[in-house]
Amino acid sequence: MRFLSFVPTRSWIVAAAAVVGGLVAGACSAGFIALVNTALHHATPSRMLLSLAFVALVAGKIAGQSTARLLLNRFTQETLAVLCGDLSRKILSTPLRHLEQIGIPRILATLTDDIAWIGWAAQNVPTVATNVAILAGCGIYLGWLSWRLLLLLALAMLVGAIGYRILTTRAYRALQQARDTRDALFHHFRTLTEGMKELKLHADRREAFLSERIAASTDALARHSLIGVRHQIVADVWTQCLFYGLIGGLLIATSGAPGSLGGERVTGYVLATLYLMGPVWGLLEAWPIFARARIALEKVRDLGISLVADSIESVSAGERERGQAWEQIDLDGATFSYPPDVEGRAFQLGPVDLTLRRGELVFLVGGNGSGKSTFIKLLTGLYSPQLGEIRLDGRSVTDKNREQYHQYFSVVFSDFYLFDSLLGLGGPDLDPRARRYLVDLELHRKITIKDGTLSTTALSQGQRKRLALLTAFLEDRPIYIFDEWAADQDAHYREVFYTRLLPELQAGGKTILVISHDDRYYHLADRIVKLEYGRLVADTRAR
Numbered sequence: 001m002r003f004l005s006f007v008p009t010r011s012w013i014v015a016a017a018a019v020v021g022g023l024v025a026g027a028c029s030a031g032f033i034a035l036v037n038t039a040l041h042h043a044t045p046s047r048m049l050l051s052l053a054f055v056a057l058v059a060g061k062i063a064g065q066s067t068a069r070l071l072l073n074r075f076t077q078e079t080l081a082v083l084c085g086d087l088s089r090k091i092l093s094t095p096l097r098h099l100e101q102i103g104i105p106r107i108l109a110t111l112t113d114d115i116a117w118i119g120w121a122a123q124n125v126p127t128v129a130t131n132v133a134i135l136a137g138c139g140i141y142l143g144w145l146s147w148r149l150l151l152l153l154a155l156a157m158l159v160g161a162i163g164y165r166i167l168t169t170r171a172y173r174a175l176q177q178a179r180d181t182r183d184a185l186f187h188h189f190r191t192l193t194e195g196m197k198e199l200k201l202h203a204d205r206r207e208a209f210l211s212e213r214i215a216a217s218t219d220a221l222a223r224h225s226l227i228g229v230r231h232q233i234v235a236d237v238w239t240q241c242l243f244y245g246l247i248g249g250l251l252i253a254t255s256g257a258p259g260s261l262g263g264e265r266v267t268g269y270v271l272a273t274l275y276l277m278g279p280v281w282g283l284l285e286a287w288p289i290f291a292r293a294r295i296a297l298e299k300v301r302d303l304g305i306s307l308v309a310d311s312i313e314s315v316s317a318g319e320r321e322r323g324q325a326w327e328q329i330d331l332d333g334a335t336f337s338y339p340p341d342v343e344g345r346a347f348q349l350g351p352v353d354l355t356l357r358r359g360e361l362v363f364l365v366g367g368n369g370s371g372k373s374t375f376i377k378l379l380t381g382l383y384s385p386q387l388g389e390i391r392l393d394g395r396s397v398t399d400k401n402r403e404q405y406h407q408y409f410s411v412v413f414s415d416f417y418l419f420d421s422l423l424g425l426g427g428p429d430l431d432p433r434a435r436r437y438l439v440d441l442e443l444h445r446k447i448t449i450k451d452g453t454l455s456t457t458a459l460s461q462g463q464r465k466r467l468a469l470l471t472a473f474l475e476d477r478p479i480y481i482f483d484e485w486a487a488d489q490d491a492h493y494r495e496v497f498y499t500r501l502l503p504e505l506q507a508g509g510k511t512i513l514v515i516s517h518d519d520r521y522y523h524l525a526d527r528i529v530k531l532e533y534g535r536l537v538a539d540t541r542a543r
Contacts, residue, residue: 014071014074014075014078015071015072015075015125017067017071018067018068018069018071018072018075018125018129019068019125019129020068021063021064021065021066021067021068021071021129022064022065022068022125022127022128022129022130022133023064023129023130023132023133024060024061024063024064024133025060025061025062025063025064025065025068025130025133026064026129026130026131026132026133026134026135026136026137026279027060027133027134027136027137028057028058028060028061028064029057029061029130029133029134029137029275030133030134030136030137030138030140030141031057031137032054032057032058032061033138033141033271033272033275034141035050035053035054035057036271064130065130068129068130072122072125075122076119076122079118079119079122080115080118080119080122083115083118083300084111084115087110087111087115087300087303088111091107093403095382095383095384096377096382096383097377097382097383097384102303103183103187104190105183105184105186105187105190106183106186106303107303108186108190109182109183109186109299110296110299110300110303113179113182113186113296114295114296114297114299114300115296115300117289117292117293117295117296118293118296118297118300120289120293121289121290121292121293121296122293124286124289124290127282127286128282128283128286128290130279131278131279131280131282131283132279132283134275134276134278134279135276135279135280138272138275138276139154141272142272153246156242156246159242160238160239160242160243163235163238163242164235164238164239164284167231167234167235167238168231168232168235168287168291170227170231171227171228171229171230171231171232171235171288171291172228172291172295174224174225174227174228174231175224175225175228175288175291175292175295176295177224178221178224178225178228179292179295179296179299181217181220181221181224182221184217184220185214185217185218185221188209188213188214188217191209191213192209192214228288229288232287232288235284236281236284239280239284243276243277243280247270247274326358326392326393326408326478327357327358327393328355328356328357328358328393329355329356329379329390329391329392329479330354330355330390330391330394331352331353331354331355331356331378331379331385331388331390332353332388332389332390332391333350333351333352333353333387333388333389334350334351334352334353334378334385334387334388334389334390335348335349335350335351335352335385335386335387335388336348336349336350336374336378336383336384336385336386337349337386347369347371347374347534348534349371349374349375349378349534350378350385350387350388350534350535350536351387351388352375352378352388352536353536354529354536354539356379356479356511356513357511358478358509358511359506359509359510359511360506360511360512360526360527361502361506361511361512361514361524361525361526362511362512362513362514362525362526362527362528362529363514363515363516363521363522363525363527363528363529363542364513364514364515364516364529364530364531365515365516365517365519365522365528365529365530365531366530366531366532367532369533370531370532370533370534371531371533371534372483372515372531373413373414373483373515374534375531376411376413376481376483376513376515378390379481379513380406380409380411380481381397381402381405381406381409382406384399384402390405392405392408407477408477408478408479409477409479409480409481410471410472410475410476410477410479410480410481411472411480411481411482411483412465412468412469412472412481412482412483412485413483414483414484414487414515416465416468418457418464418467418468419471420453420454420457421452421453421454422434422449422452422453422454422470422471422474423452425452425471425474425475430452430474431449431450431451431452433474434449434452434470434474435449437469437470437473437474438470440501441466441467441469441470442466442493442496443459443463443466443467443470446459446463447459447467454467460488461488462488462489462490462493465485465488465489466489466493469485469501477510478509478510478511479510479511479512479513480505480510480511480512480513481512481513481514481515482512482513482514482515482516483515484515484516484517485497485514485516486498486516486518487517494518498518498521498524499521499524502514502524503524522542523542524542525542526541526542527539527540527541527542528540528541528542
């Protein structure tokens with residue numbers, strides 16, 4: 001039922017058909033046992049009838065099992081595609097600060113590890129349905145042979161199930177601990193990829209990282225997984241002893257007086273019990289998979305709930321494109337605070353009172369830690385003010401219109417991400433326009449563009465930042481923000497950026513906010529805004 005809550009409605013029919021196929025295969029298997037037992041103890045009235053029944057049962061089992069596998073494969077792929085898409089959409093519609101609190105490693109672990117386990121569990125559903133059908137069919141047949149023996153068998157299975165449940169509870173806890181360890185391991189893998197250069201250059205740090213982070217996490221993961229497997233093996237041994245004890249007890253109890261039960265009944269029970277061992281082992285082997293998938297579902301569900309909280313309401317493409325004409329943005333007492341650190345100190349930006357007007361070129365200055373990057377996230381709507389408000393032409397920016405508000409901004413962050421294609425940009429002249437910008441960016445000898453795809457992004461940091469400008473220019477948004485963009489440029493292109501590119505954007509009616517320490521270019525700005533320790537301490541005209 002937990003799994004079905006994540007299944008799209010249109011896939012339920014496919015899932016139901018797959019389960020029905022498994023049930024048919026199981027019922028045919030149970031009928032096959034009855035046919036064999038009957039043929040051994042009774043003279044069949046017709047070999048033709050026996051042959052037809054044999055062929056029908058075998059064909060039914062093969063057809064049911066094959067249909068179940070085929071349909072379930074389709075069901076699994078559709079469900080995983082919907083689940084991946086739904087989670088990705090929720091991630092992108094969730095406020096940035098909320099994602100930062102959730103943590104990237106947790107999100108990555110869910111998108112990769114958890115979804116894979118859910119898919120694996122889904123592929124085992126027809127097998128489980130087949131095994132359950134076999135158990136049910138054999139139970140009906142055994143009840144027809146002797147309901148007293150069936151009650152005894154059911155009682156033994158109940159005792160076995162209780163013992164199995166007790167034993168596997170510990171295994172489940174160990175698997176839960178192993179899953180939590182995977183979150184930490186994903187965090188360390190992220191450190192490995194992002195801090196690769198630093199780790200290569202410092203042998204002691206590298207060895208400490210490998211031993212204290214990677215090795216410690218992998219050892220913990222192996223330890224918890226081994227504990228889970230050990231408890232699972234104990235539970236399996238318990239079940240095997242119970243089954244073989246039942247068979248041995250049945251043979252011993254009936255060996256001295258076989259006529260009391262009848263040879264057909266004894267043979268039928270022994271055959272059915274032996275045949276039931278396969279489905280029971282199949283269910284037992286599927287338990288760790290479903291237990292792990294249950295943990296994965298809980299992680300996905302918890303992540304989904306946390307992602308839904310405070311999510312931004314999406315708007316249509318038409319709404320995103322309308323209303324780009326604007327005059328000013330007002331920050332009225334806008335305040336944002338981070339949670340306190342271990343020493344109880346909390347950084348607060350604001351209250352900020354500031355007006356940003358159409359066509360202005362504004363320089364934002366301040367020392368490290370003054371709150372410039374936080375201010376950008378607040379201004380662009382990536383962070384919501386905890387106090388005060390942001391107004392666009394007098395209209396307050398809320399969760400209802402925040403997505404449309406985002407569309408006014410084109411930002412090159414200091415920690416920008418460079419896509420390898422011009423995603424989300426179109427038009428028949430996209431490639432020619434991009435090539436013209438590459439000339440202005442002095443990258444036309446290094447980069448080619450075909451069908452919106454860049455030939456490479458393997459460039460120096462300064463060139464990568466110039467390439468990030470390509471997307472910003474093609475977006476053609478009303479407001480441009482550049483966060484320490486010129487810091488990695490040589491003297492020549494820094495001059496080009498400040499004296500040619502920025503004036504051209506401003507001449508086109510764009511509003512530009514530049515975070516910069518290049519005081520030799522401050523005279524180009526209309527205004528200079530200064531932050532210190534999260535406070536707006538100056539807002540002066542530069543010309």
